[in-house]
Amino acid sequence: MIESVKNVLIVGGGISGLTAAIALEKIGIKTEIVELKEDWNVYGVGIFQPPNALRALNEIGVAEKCIQLGYSFSGTAFADVNGNLFGEPNPPKIEGYPGLNIISRRTLHEIxxxxxxxxxxxxxxxxxxxEIDDQGNHVDVKLTDGSTVTVDLVIGxxxxxxKVRDLLFGKVQHEYVGQACWRYELPRPKELMNSVLYYGKNAKAGLVPMSEEKMYLLLMSPEPENPRMPDDRMHELLRERLQEFGGMVAEAREQITDPSAVVxxxxxSFMLPSPWYKGRTVLVGDSAHCSTPHLGQGASIAIEDVIVLAELLEKGNDVHQVLNAFMERRYERCRLLVDSSYQLVKWELMEWEGIPLEEANPAKFSHMVFEKMNEAI
Ligand SMILES: Cc1cc2nc3c(=O)[nH]c(=O)nc-3n(C[C@H](O)[C@H](O)[C@H](O)COP(=O)(O)OP(=O)(O)OC[C@H]3O[C@@H](n4cnc5c(N)ncnc54)[C@H](O)[C@@H]3O)c2cc1C
Known part of the structure; x- marks a missing residue:
């Protein structure tokens, strides 16, 4: 007998977990979230929301609020170390949405x-x-507080x-890509109207407005061997890595004084092979595919995952057919993003090593990927 899914346990209350719960409750499926953290404690720096993220968030009715409480503009500009622009913001659009919205992660979480x-x-x-004990027609999940819940579907x-992935498939290998990302929240200079990426000889910096009052500075730097960084010197290390940059980045650098405020x-980079499910447990978001942040799309595809899953569950088919259809809709799209983001990492690392890159054109390449991401899901 084909039975539809009536109740779901969601493990993790991050961007994909909360979105999944909202999307499923909207179609009458009861949801419960278990979150590992005792308190939410979400950090304040911003997150890029390209048009496809807003389109997916519109399915749960929160896109407009994100735009209201975030900062929207046409897209990211490209500049040299001194701020001389060489690429105007012109990303492909989706009708009805801004080219790019930036929102504080804390604000997104609150929404x-x-x-x-x-x-x-x-x-x-x-x-x-x-423990996840799949009984064929339902799943018994033992929780760390000693209780057991019985559900039709578990979403990791x-x-x-x-941990859900570990329980399903065992430990998997993640690839450290040789770069780290540094972020720091600062007051927004009034003249910063859109995000700008500054290409240096040793690193890439960025200034990103996220409200009328605030912006954040970001830096992607080569950090071979994934070093352990000293907590009390984070501000100095970030400032050192920003030395080659002039203009507004140099002004921002002088305001970096608090080691504990450096994120x-x-x-x-990581991509779980298909399928991302076993029995009645399925993985979504970063647990299945973790892209480097170079295209600012990791959360977008995490949100899309659960919107597609909810759409398929609403049709009420057998859960195994739903999960098969889910993989068909999601795998190649997510793989394209993970691979393309990693391509940008490789070009940057080569450039910082002084290897000439005649064929690399990150702006054109990113534009092409954004066009794909704007296609219907
Ligand atoms: C430096 C950096 C910058 C980024 N910038 C962007 C950007 O600008 N735009 C963008 O779209 N994406 C960006 N991303 C990617 C984005 O942050 C992730 O893709 C997104 O957060 C994935 O959402 P998620 O819900 O799958 O996972 P997460 O956001 O990691 O949420 C997972 C949740 O599960 C909880 N949890 C963990 N383990 C357990 C457990 N065992 N049991 C229960 N709960 C658990 C966690 O506490 C957390 O609340 C960036 C990533 C990085 C590293």
């Missing part, structure tokens, strides 16, 4: 959490899965270090 709570989603903090939305992330 999603408020929507999830008002949809009736049950959220339990400080808890994760211990627990990010890059996914530092080593960058990894």
């Amino acid at each position: 999603l959490l408020e929507e999830a709570e008002s949809s009736g989603v049950k959220i339990t903090m400080g808890v994760t899965v211990e 939305a627990d990010g890059f270090h996914s 530092y992330r080593p960058i990894f």
Whole structure:
């Protein structure tokens, strides 16, 4: 007998987990989220929301709020170390949406959490899965608080270090790409109207407005061997790496004074082979595919994953057919993004090593990928 999915356990309350809960509650599926963190504690620097992210968020009714509370403009400009522009912002558009919206991660989290709570989603903090016992027609999940829940489907939305993925497929290999990303929130100079990426000889910097008042500075730098960074010197290390940049980046550099306000992330790339499901448990977002941030699309495809999953579940087919159809809709699109983001990393690393790159054109290449990402999902 074909039975539709009526209740779902979502592991992880990040961007994809909260979006999944909202999307599923909207179509009458009861959801429960278990989140490992005791408190949300989401950091404040911003996140790029290209048009396809906003289009997907519109499916759960929050795109407009993101635009209202974020900062929208036509796209990212490209400049040399001193801020001389060599590429105007001109990314491909989707009708009805700005070329790019930037929003504080904390604000995005608050929007999603408020929507999830008002949809009736049950959220339990400080808890994760211990065992997943697939019984064929349902799943019994033992949680770390000692309780067991019985559901029709489990969604692993627990990010890059996914425990659900470990339980399903065992430990997998993530590739450290040899770069790290540094971010720091600062007041926005009034003349910064859109995001700008500054291409240096040793690193790439960026200034990104995220509201009328705030912006963040970002830096992608080569960090071979994924070094352990000293917490108390983070501001000095970031400033050192920004020495080659002039103009507005140099002015921003002088305001970097608090080591604890530096958000530092080593960058990894990872793509789980298809299928991302086993029985009645499926992975979405970074737990299945983790792209480097070079195209600012990781969260977009995580959000798209759960919008597509909800659309397929609404049709009420057998869960195994749904998950097969899910893979057909998602795998190649996500692979394209993971591979393309990594291509940009490789070009940057070669350039910073002084290897001439006649054929590389990151702006043109990014434009081409954005066109693909704007295609219907
Ligand atoms: C430096 C950097 C910059 C980026 N910039 C952008 C950008 O501008 N635009 C963009 O679209 N993407 C960007 N990304 C990618 C984006 O952040 C991720 O793709 C996105 O957060 C993935 O969402 P997710 O919900 O799958 O995972 P996450 O956001 O990682 O959420 C996972 C959640 O699960 C919880 N969790 C973890 N383990 C467990 C467990 N065992 N049990 C229960 N809960 C658990 C976590 O606490 C968290 O709340 C960037 C990434 C990096 C590293």
